[in-house]
Every structure is written in structure tokens, then in C-alpha cells.
Amino acid sequence: MRKSAYVTLLLGGAAVLGVWALSNDKTSMDQEPKLYGDAAACAQDAGADAAACAEGFEVAKKEHEAQAPKFATAEECQAAGYTQCQTTQVMNTNGSSTGMFMPMMMGFMMGRMMGGGMGGMGGYGLGPRPTPGAGGATTNTASAGTARPVYADRNGYLYANGGTVGRVAPGTTSLGSQAVPMRTASRGGFGASASRFGGGAGA
Amino acid sequence: MERVSIAPRADWREKVEALGFDWHSAPSPENPAGVYWDESVYWQLTAAEVDLLEETTNELHAMCIVATESAISRGLLPHFGFDPATIAVIEDSWRRRDQDQASLYGRFDLAFTGGDTPPKLLEYNADTPTSLYEASVVQWTWLEELFPDRDQFNSLHEGLVAAWAKVGAQIDNGPVHFTCVMPHAEDEGTLRYMLDTALEAGLTGKPIPANEIGWAVPAGASDDSLDGYFVDAENTPITALFKILPWDWILADRYGAQLAHVVQRRGLTVIEPAWKMVMANKAILAVLWELYPDHPNLLPAFPDRRAFPPGTHVVAKPLLGREGANISIAVLGEDGALAGEPLESKPGAYGEEGYIYQAQTPLASANGFNAVIGSWVIDGVSRGIGIREDRDLITGNRSRFVPHVMI
Numbered sequence: 001m002r003k004s005a006y007v008t009l010l011l012g013g014a015a016v017l018g019v020w021a022l023s024n025d026k027t028s029m030d031q032e033p034k035l036y037g038d039a040a041a042c043a044q045d046a047g048a049d050a051a052a053c054a055e056g057f058e059v060a061k062k063e064h065e066a067q068a069p070k071f072a073t074a075e076e077c078q079a080a081g082y083t084q085c086q087t088t089q090v091m092n093t094n095g096s097s098t099g100m101f102m103p104m105m106m107g108f109m110m111g112r113m114m115g116g117g118m119g120g121m122g123g124y125g126l127g128p129r130p131t132p133g134a135g136g137a138t139t140n141t142a143s144a145g146t147a148r149p150v151y152a153d154r155n156g157y158l159y160a161n162g163g164t165v166g167r168v169a170p171g172t173t174s175l176g177s178q179a180v181p182m183r184t185a186s187r188g189g190f191g192a193s194a195s196r197f198g199g200g201a202g203a
Numbered sequence: 204m205e206r207v208s209i210a211p212r213a214d215w216r217e218k219v220e221a222l223g224f225d226w227h228s229a230p231s232p233e234n235p236a237g238v239y240w241d242e243s244v245y246w247q248l249t250a251a252e253v254d255l256l257e258e259t260t261n262e263l264h265a266m267c268i269v270a271t272e273s274a275i276s277r278g279l280l281p282h283f284g285f286d287p288a289t290i291a292v293i294e295d296s297w298r299r300r301d302q303d304q305a306s307l308y309g310r311f312d313l314a315f316t317g318g319d320t321p322p323k324l325l326e327y328n329a330d331t332p333t334s335l336y337e338a339s340v341v342q343w344t345w346l347e348e349l350f351p352d353r354d355q356f357n358s359l360h361e362g363l364v365a366a367w368a369k370v371g372a373q374i375d376n377g378p379v380h381f382t383c384v385m386p387h388a389e390d391e392g393t394l395r396y397m398l399d400t401a402l403e404a405g406l407t408g409k410p411i412p413a414n415e416i417g418w419a420v421p422a423g424a425s426d427d428s429l430d431g432y433f434v435d436a437e438n439t440p441i442t443a444l445f446k447i448l449p450w451d452w453i454l455a456d457r458y459g460a461q462l463a464h465v466v467q468r469r470g471l472t473v474i475e476p477a478w479k480m481v482m483a484n485k486a487i488l489a490v491l492w493e494l495y496p497d498h499p500n501l502l503p504a505f506p507d508r509r510a511f512p513p514g515t516h517v518v519a520k521p522l523l524g525r526e527g528a529n530i531s532i533a534v535l536g537e538d539g540a541l542a543g544e545p546l547e548s549k550p551g552a553y554g555e556e557g558y559i560y561q562a563q564t565p566l567a568s569a570n571g572f573n574a575v576i577g578s579w580v581i582d583g584v585s586r587g588i589g590i591r592e593d594r595d596l597i598t599g600n601r602s603r604f605v606p607h608v609m610i
Contacts, residue, residue, distance in 0.1 A: 157470075164432045164440050164470055167421040184438055185426035187417040189458030194384040194413070194448065197552045201383060201390055201448045202333025202600075203483070203525040 035150055035158065035166055037107040037175035052110075056147030060108035064149035068102040077101040081153045084173055103151045106168075107175035109160040110147035150175065204317030205247045206569035212348070215242055223396075224341050226389040229601055240337060241603040242345060246567075246574060246590050252317060253356045253588075253609055259322045259500050260311055260578040260585035266498075267327060270490045271297065271481045282506065283486040284522045284556035288463050289454055295467045296477035303373045303469070304476035306583070307366045307445075308332060309483075312598065313576040314564045321499035323564045324491070325575065326520065329482035330475050331449050333389065334577055334604055335359070336396040338589030342606035354609040356588050360400065362581035367404035369582060374443045374472050378407040380435055383447035385412040390447045397445055411435045413448060418461055429464040433471065443472040450480045451523050485520045485559040504561040508539035516546075516563035521553035527599035529553040532563055549597050566596065574605070 036042040042053030070090055071077040077085035082103035089097040148160045158166040158175075166182050168175065194201060212218060219227050219240060230237035248256075274280060275297055280290045296304045310332035315322040339359035346355045381398045383390040394410060401408045419438065420431040433441040446453065450473075453462055465471045481487060488504035495501055503511070511517055513536050521529045528551025536542035566573040575598045577589040593602040 164442065167430065182419045182431070182438075183422050184417040184434055185420045185424075185428070185431070188414045189418060189461070190382075190416050190448065190453055190456050191384050191414040192457060193452035193455050197452070197525075197528075201387075201452065201525075202331050202393065203328040203449070 035107055035109050035160070035175055041107075041175070042110070052144045055144035056110040057108055059144055060110070060147040060149045061105065064105040068105070068149065068151075070100040070102050072100060074101045077103065078154075082151060084152065104173065105149040106152050106158065106172070107150045108147050109150050109165055110144065204249075204252055204315065204567055206244060206567075206572070206574070207247055208244050209242070209349075211242045215240075218344070218348075219341055222340060222344060223392065224336065226392055227341075231601075234601075237601075239601070239603055240341060241592070241605050244572075244592075244605050246605060246607040247610055248317075248356070248607060249610055250354075251319070252315075255319065256313065256315065256322060256356065256576060256578055256588060257585045259313070260580060263311055263324055263327075263500055264309075264580050264583060264585075266491055266495060267329070267482045267487060270487055270494055271478065273494060274481055274487070274490050279486075279490065280481070282557075283481065283484045285480070285484075288460070289451070289480070292454070292463045292466060292477045293480055297481075300476065300478055303472050304478065305366075305370050305373055306475055306479055307370060307581065308335070308363065308475070309479065309580045310334070310589075311576075311578045311580065313578050314566050315576050316565055316567050322576065322578075323502050324488070324500055325502075325561075325564075326485060327482045327487065328525075328577075329479040331447050331483075331525075332577075332579075333393055333447070334589050334591065335579070336393055337604045338577065338579065338587060339363070340396070342589065342604075345606045346608060350608050355607060356609060357586075359579055359581060359587045362579075362584065362586040363397075363400040364404045366582035367401045367406055370474060371401075371404055371406045378409060379443040379445050379474070380416075380441045381408055381410045381445045382413045382416065384414070394445075394447055401445070408445075409435065411441075413446075416441065416458070418458060427461075429461055431461065432465060433458075433461070441471065443474070445474045449483070449523075449525065450475075450477055485522045485524070485561075486557075488520075488559050488561055502562045502564055504559055506557070506559055508535060508560045511535050511539065511560065511562065513537050513542070517560045518563050519558045519560055521551075521558055522556045524551065524553040527551075527597045527602075530597050532596060547596055549595075549599060563596075575602075 034045065036045070039054045039057035042048050042056065043050040069080065070088065071080065071085070074085050084104035085101045086104045088100055088102050090100050091097050150158050150160045150165065152158050152168060152172065156168045156172065157164055158168060216227065224240065227240040228237045229239050274283070275294055280293065285293065309327060309329040311327050312325040313322040314325055339357065343355060343357055346353060379401060381394050383394050385391055398408045398410060415436045417434045417438070418431055419434045419440070420426065420428040424430060435441055453459065466473060466477065486506065489506050492501055492504045505511070508517060515535045517533060517535055519531045519533070524530060527549045529549065531545040531548035533545040534542045566575060568574070571594055572592045573596055574590050574592050577591060579586050579588065588607065590605050590607055591598050591602040592605050593599065
């Protein structure tokens, strides 16, 4: 028997198209995330709310302490790609604690309203992706609640919530008071071959 | 394996359009109706024939894994028409194939005349296979309506969802951007289906036209700096990309260097992974024949026509060709020369990259129509078939898709 077990449960075309349409909703994507070294740097940014900044910084710090990957040695931490590592105490089940290493938090990212955009499928934000950024669940609620710790790898690439979010000079230990800008340098670099060869890309 | 004529459902257009299948016809001046989904006929296969196709498909995929390893380790990739930058991307991807370079799917094209005659491998569409939605959903709903008590070789849908779950585990469930050239009804439709199966597997995803993808660089860096990442229309970084665009196209595009750099830096996971370029290339056919000479499911294939004795009917296939483009069939004379004009040939923009020559083999044929079996591999496992028909011997992008039933 090779019958599909549940292909008949497939969403019909209308529903499939509905996902398509919803995913093109840009309203929730307009607000670009910004990166800050601390709450004060956030508060200085035009348009930022000081209270939300303070709250966001605390949210990011809590997630950092709870969710940042932990390593037995500084070497292991650095081998995982984090140039800057710090010590931390991890509580054991018997009440004692063990000294471990985790990446330093370079600052935090906030400002993006992560809800919506995929019609209830969960926020389409910078997804959790441990390469080598922090792990951690995505809770896509209010602005301060979306704050995430920012880490840097040895090349200076910044990661938040698992995605690449910017770049600093390698060896930088804090984002300081500056938001780190990335700029979209160009568009349209894919697709020329398609018109050269014509027709569909399938085989 | 038998071809059966049947009256199409009177309202078949409405029915398949309700499924989102809006590329069921491809009208042209020569063929105003231009039916692509053709339910005026179906192919009937026995359970034993399906078993044989399934076993063959699983074995061929395993052989392609071996052949890919062999081609890479023996340094054969330059003979595939790949430049050094492409080879670096492939080798890196192949090393990490069990980490974050999982493959979702691929489709073998098989010549199969039925019974216990071994199916023969024509080619492996391993990078950007199409006709998936037709095979997975459209022919299934056709079967459910017309032959609810019959079976079909088709567990593609749950296979895809399971494969996405595996890919999702490698990339923490996304987000995955889904891209193809738009507008293009067929590719967009397949893209929608892939997005749908990814969502069902718990991933998050978002479509983007290929030409809207941007490249972001640190402020102060030059526009073509390699130290950046791809972004979508809202400047959100793209960290995983499902594409209905051949790897050899996107590496040749203006962003090719950026793409090669960012995937090797682990900044981007691309589905299908770059190592599928090896299997998708026609040169794999010659490597397979070299590794498995006289294998019952392979046809003799060589990069040099002179390897065939005079009188052989050979099919010339461009290494990177797709949809039948630039394929020709001819009879060889002495020393690999053509004996007369090609028997059949299709135009196209391929061929500069080189050719592989494969012995011709009979296709399933009835009433002047030739059928090729598209046999799907999902996450390395044989999962079902779709059948394409044509009056020509060369299957092209206008060859009709016809459903099948098992008896």
C-alpha cells in the first residue's frame, strides 16, 4: 500500500494562496531592528522610548544569562566562534555551582515588531539559528519583549536571535553608544541567467 | 504498464484550478489548447512494476552518492564544466552534507517499458526538479475522485513534510526564504507548494522574487564587498534559501561571488544544497557507467562519442541542459562521427559547457506517444512517480503530465 496517509488533508488552493498573500504583508516588517550597546545608547536614539529601552536591555540580559551557550573552558567557547567570552556560575541540581564560560553580550537588538506577517504561523523575524549566535525561543510580542542579546564572532559579525544583524571591527567588546548600520548595497543580482537561458528554471 | 484512454472530467479545469494548479495548460500558436495536465489518458502499472521502480530508484540514488564521492575525491569535477570557485562550493557542501546541507528532493527520469524489464536511468534532476505538485497532489485528487478504490505510487506529500522537518532541525526551523524568477506560473506554483509543506512541518517561510534579493554590506564597505549577507525586500537577512533556480545559474549571476562566499562562511543554507550540482550534471552518467559497468539500470554513457561502436544510436546531452534543450539523437558511424543527420534534436542555449553521450533506449510507447517515468526521491527515499508523455522521443517543457494508477 503506497497511498498517501494524509495527502487528502492538504489545504486546498485557496488556503495555499492565502499563505502566499499573508506572507507578502509588509506592515509588520517595516520597523528595522536597531542594535545598541546598552539602555542609555538606546534612549539617546531619536524615536526610542527610554522606558522601553531599559526594559528591553533587561529582557536581553535575562535571556543572555539564561540562554547563551555555556562551555566548560574559555578555549571551547572561543572554538565555537566567540572571540569574547566571560565566566559564569551555573547552578547544579544539588545546589552547588560550577564555573563555566559563555560569550559576552555585545549589546542588544530591539525595535522590530515581530508579530504577524505569516498569518499566525509565528513571527517571521530573525529566526533562532545557532551559527554561532545565541539560542533561545522567539517570543514575538511587544517591542521591548522582542529585545535580544547581540553576540559577535571572531570576524566581527554580529548575531542576534540566530541571524546575522551587522558587523563591527573584529575584537570589539561592546557596541557602545552607536547603532551599527548595515546598508543594502544593491538588488537584482540574481535572475540574469534565467533570462539568458529562458523558460522555467525547473528540470 | 499500459496506456488507457478515458474521458476527462467535464470540469477538470475548474477542479485543478481549485487546487491552485494554474499551469495546467500552456497554449502556443501551434497548439492553442496547449494542455499540459492531460487526463484523457492514464498509465496503469502493476504492483510488481511499482516495486521494481521503487527498488531501482533507491538503488540509483545510492549509486549517485557513491559516484559523487568518487567524482569529488578523484578530482573529476573540472570535467563537469565547473570552475574552481564552483568546485570549492561543492566540496564544502559535500563535507557538511550531514550537518546543515541536507537534500529535500530530486527526480530521476527513467525509461521503463514495463514488466520485469529493468528501468534505465536517463538523467537525475537533482537540483531543480519540477512537476512535483502535479505528481504529489493533482494526480492524487484525480485518483481519489475517479478511482477511490485504486492505489497510486505516491507518498510524496508526507515525505516532503518529513524531509522539511529534518531540514528544519538543521536550521532551527527557519525562517526560510523561497525564491524563483517571477512571474512564472509553474515555478511559482511549485514554490507555493514547497512553502506549504515547509509550514506544515513547522518551519517559517516567506517568498521573494529572485530579482528582489539584495546584498547588504557594512556601512563604509564597497557595494561589492563580500563581507555581507543577502536581504529580502524588507532588508531582513536571508539565512536559509529554498530556490527554484539552478545552482549553475545563480553562481553565474552577478551575485555569484557573494553567494559562494556566504555559503562557505556558514552564513546561508541553500536548499537544494550545492552538492546536488554534481548529480544534476549529465557527466554523472559517465561516472556511473564507469563505476557500475553493465549495471542493468544504467545506459552506456561517455564524454567521447568514439567510445561507442559504429551503428549505435546515441543521445547527446549538454552537461547543464534542462527541459530537453539542446538534446539530439543520432546514429554513429566510424570513429564517433555522425552517420547522417540527427534523427531528432531540440534547440536551446546550452552546449558550450560540453556534452555527454548516452546510448539510446526504448521508452514506454503506445499510440505514438512516448512516456518517461519521473521517479521522486525525497530525503533519499523513493516516494512516488509522475509520468510525462510526448510524441517526440525527447521530453521537453511542453511534454504533457499524465496520471497513473496501480492495479
